Amino acid sequence: MNVTVNGKAATMLDGATVADVVREVTGQDAPRGVAVARSGAVVPRSAWSHTGLAEGDRIEVLTATQGG
Amino acid sequence: MFRLGGRELSSRLILGTGGAANLTVLEDAIVASGTEVVTVALRRVDPAFASNGLLSVLDRCGVAVLPNTAGCYTATDAVTVAHLAREAFGTDWVKLEVIGDDRTLLPDAVELVAAAEKLVADGFVVLPYTSDDPVLARRLADLGCAAVMPAGSPIGSGLGIGNPHHVSLIREAVAVPVILDAGIGTASDAALAMELGCDAVLVASAVTRAVEPARMASAMRYAVEAGRLAYTAGRIPKRFHALASTVDEGRPEL
Numbered sequence: 001m002n003v004t005v006n007g008k009a010a011t012m013l014d015g016a017t018v019a020d021v022v023r024e025v026t027g028q029d030a031p032r033g034v035a036v037a038r039s040g041a042v043v044p045r046s047a048w049s050h051t052g053l054a055e056g057d058r059i060e061v062l063t064a065t066q067g068g
Numbered sequence: 069m070f071r072l073g074g075r076e077l078s079s080r081l082i083l084g085t086g087g088a089a090n091l092t093v094l095e096d097a098i099v100a101s102g103t104e105v106v107t108v109a110l111r112r113v114d115p116a117f118a119s120n121g122l123l124s125v126l127d128r129c130g131v132a133v134l135p136n137t138a139g140c141y142t143a144t145d146a147v148t149v150a151h152l153a154r155e156a157f158g159t160d161w162v163k164l165e166v167i168g169d170d171r172t173l174l175p176d177a178v179e180l181v182a183a184a185e186k187l188v189a190d191g192f193v194v195l196p197y198t199s200d201d202p203v204l205a206r207r208l209a210d211l212g213c214a215a216v217m218p219a220g221s222p223i224g225s226g227l228g229i230g231n232p233h234h235v236s237l238i239r240e241a242v243a244v245p246v247i248l249d250a251g252i253g254t255a256s257d258a259a260l261a262m263e264l265g266c267d268a269v270l271v272a273s274a275v276t277r278a279v280e281p282a283r284m285a286s287a288m289r290y291a292v293e294a295g296r297l298a299y300t301a302g303r304i305p306k307r308f309h310a311l312a313s314t315v316d317e318g319r320p321e322l
Contacts, residue, residue: 006112025113033123034113035156042151060112062152064122066085066094067109067138068165068223068250068272 003057012053019048025061034063070267072105072245073161073193073214075132079104080262081292082134082247083285084272087224091125093281098129101275101285107134107163110153134195136163141176143183150187162187163217163249163270164196173223173250177204181211188212197249200230202237209242216242217270220261221251224273228257232264239265255284255291262295263303 001012005021012020018036023029036043037060043051053059070077083103088094098106106126126133135153140146143166150162166183168176175198187194194213198204205216218238221227228251229235239246248261249270258269271288278284 025115031120033120033156035110035152037148037152040148042148042155044155062110063113063120063156064108064133064135065111066088066122066276067111067136068084068086068107068163 001053001055003053003055003059005059006061016053017049018043018051018053018059021053021059022048022061026063031063034061036061070245072268073195077104077268079289079292080268080296081258081288082107082268082270083131083275084270085122085276086138087273087276088281089276091121094122094276095125095129096282097275097285098125098131100282100289102289103131105132105134107136107270107272108157109136109138110149110156132161133157133159134161134163135159136197137165137183139167140165140183141167141179143179143186146179146183147186147190150183150192151190154192160191161193162195164194164213174219175199177201180204181207184208184213185211195247200234200238202234202241205238205246206241209244213244215245215247215267217247217249219250220248220257223250224277225251226253226274227251228253229260229264232260235261235264235266252288255287258288258291259295259298262292263298265299268292 003010039058079102081101081103082105083101084107137146137149146166166176166179167173184194184196195215196208196213197217200218208216220229245267247268247270248266252258252271252274261269269292275281275285
C-alpha cells in the first residue's frame with residue numbers, strides 16, 4: 001500500500017495502522033510528545049493502534065521543535 | 069504574581085525557544101531568564117529521532133510548554149495544529165499564530181478571529197498573537213481569549229515597540245492580560261512594554277540570537293521586573309518645561 005509519511009513516499013503492508021507508521025518513524029511504540037495527522041485529521045494517541053491506513057493516505061508524524 | 073489562563077506565574081517573562089544555536093545554549097538562557105513558560109513549535113519528526121531532547125530540557129528546567137501554531141496561514145490549519153499540539157503535549161494552552169504575509173509575518177486578522185472562536189469553543193486557553201490594533205484586541209478578548217499578545221513590531225525584527233500609544237490603548241481596551249509579543253530587540257524594549265502596562269513580555273529572537281543568549285535572558289528578566297515596578301510606582305507626568313527639584317526658599321544672595 002502506497003502512502004506518504006512526512007512528505008515522503010512510503011510503502012506499508014496491507015493492514016498496517018497509524019501505530020506502525022509511528023514505530024517506523026520514531027523507533028518507539030509510545031514516543032513522548034508526538035502527534036499524528038492522517039490526511040489532515042488528528043488521530044488521537046488512543047486510536048493509533050486501531051486506525052488502519054488506506055491507499056494514498058498522507059501521514060504526518062510531528063513533535064516539539066524550537067519555535068517562537 | 070500574575071494570573072494567566074488559570075495559572076499563577078511569578079515571572080512575567082515568557083521565552084520563545086526558536087533561534088537558539090543548540091539545546092545547551094537554550095537551557096542556559098531559560099535558567100537565566102527565570103521564566104516559567106516557554107513556547108515550542110510542532111514539526112515533522114526528524115529521521116534521527118531517538119527521544120525529544122527539547123522536551124527533556126524543558127522538563128529539567130521545570131517550565132510549562134506553550135505550543136504555537138507558527139507557519140499557519142489559515143484558520144483551518146491553525147486549529148488542526150492546536151489540536152495536534154494538545155495530543156502531543158497534553159496541554160490546552162496554545163499560542164495562536166495565523167500569519168498573513170511571509171515578509172512581515174504579521175497576523176491575518178480575519179483568519180485569526182475565526183481560529184480563535186473555534187479553539188475557544190473547543191476548550192483551549194487561547195493566547196493569540198495579534199497586531200497592535202486595539203479594536204482587534206478587544207474582539208479577541210470578547211470572544212474568550214485568555215490574553216492578547218500584540219506585536220510590538222514584526223517577528224524577529226528587533227525594531228522594538230513601533231506604536232507605544234496603541235499598546236496603551238490595548239491595555240485600556242481589555243481586561244485580560246496583555247503580553248507584548250514580537251519585535252523586542254533589547255532590554256529597554258521589554259521595560260517599555262511593561263511601563264505601558266503590559267502584564268508580560270514574550271521574547272524569543274532577542275535572547276536566542278543575541279551574542280550571549282544567557283546574558284541577554286538575564287537582562288530581559290531584570291528589564292521586565294524594572295518595567296513592572298515603574299508601571300505600578302506611577303511615573304511623573306511629562307512636562308514641556310523644567311521643574312526644579314530643589315526649593316528656591318533659602319537661596320543665598322551672593
